[in-house]
Amino acid sequence: MTRAAYAHQVTNKTTHALELHDVTKRHGVGDTAVTALDRVSLSIPRGTFTAVMGPSGSGKSTLLHCAAGLDRPDSGSVVLDGHELTDADETALTRLRRERMGFVFQSFNLVPTLTVAQNVALPLEFAGRRVDGRQVRGLLARLGLGDRLDHRPAELSGGQQQRVAIARAMLSRPAVVFADEPTGALDTQAARDVLRILREAVDASGQTIVMVTHDPVAGAYADAVVFFSDGRIVDGMTRPDPASVAARMARLSASVRQSGSGPSAHVGQGPDALSAHVGQGGNVPSTHLGHGGSASSAQVRQGGDVR
């Protein structure tokens, strides 16, 4: 490794949990090929909560898959917790996922035959690490499941099952928790409980969370929202509130409907080469959002618009 590359990794370790540089991912081949991510750059500071939003088909899931090493970009680089994923072989990726990432899915993905406590301990056991029963019980108690340790998933409500999945994702204090529509299958109250828990994990424990969601209320629990359209980051918002997020989403969806697919669906100021810098001021590291290219850049200030 060159000295510059080493310096980059060290810097990255102290500031950003996740960085995507100029990531492009195409699905399919020939005439039917789709560019799901188009030179996307994104830096997520440690201890922050980022929501990824955008119309259906805009590339959110592909982003999550590339960021978690579940899918390989065609070009560009992904660095998670200081580790370059794009160079890693499958064994190394599996280890990185087990040791440094947590996952929360819409459908909970709990093992039905295991108890709550066993489900939570499972990733650590897979990783061959010691499971501290006290830590498992303490975490579940904090998530309001202290009296459900020996229940099976089928004996829990949807919201309770998702809280188990969150405990499972967070037990090992991973560098990043990826949440894919974590409230999609929940009623309003259970969804709020889950979002509050995610928020608290960031505020109290410094957890880094990247969450894909369609729900403006969910997006508003994040520190920053990154808006996708046509495989590009086209907008960003810090200190989001549900009404502003809903308005941006409506604008994006209308723009996509008007223009169909293609670069004209791009929302934002300036030409195709848009980058948005989402900053929080002071010493808080900023989330840098960019779409590759050279021409224009934009700043999102606290709670403000891209300019």
Ligand SMILES: Nc1ncnc2c1ncn2[C@@H]1O[C@H](COP(=O)(O)OP(=O)(O)OP(=O)(O)O)[C@@H](O)[C@H]1O
């Ligand atoms: N395996 C695949 N083969 C071919 N095309 C794909 C594949 N996966 C995704 N795509 C296409 O890539 C684009 C981005 O898809 P992606 O699932 O990332 O979008 P999304 O924003 O997560 O959508 P949704 O909100 O509907 O889940 C879409 O046009 C989709 O049809």
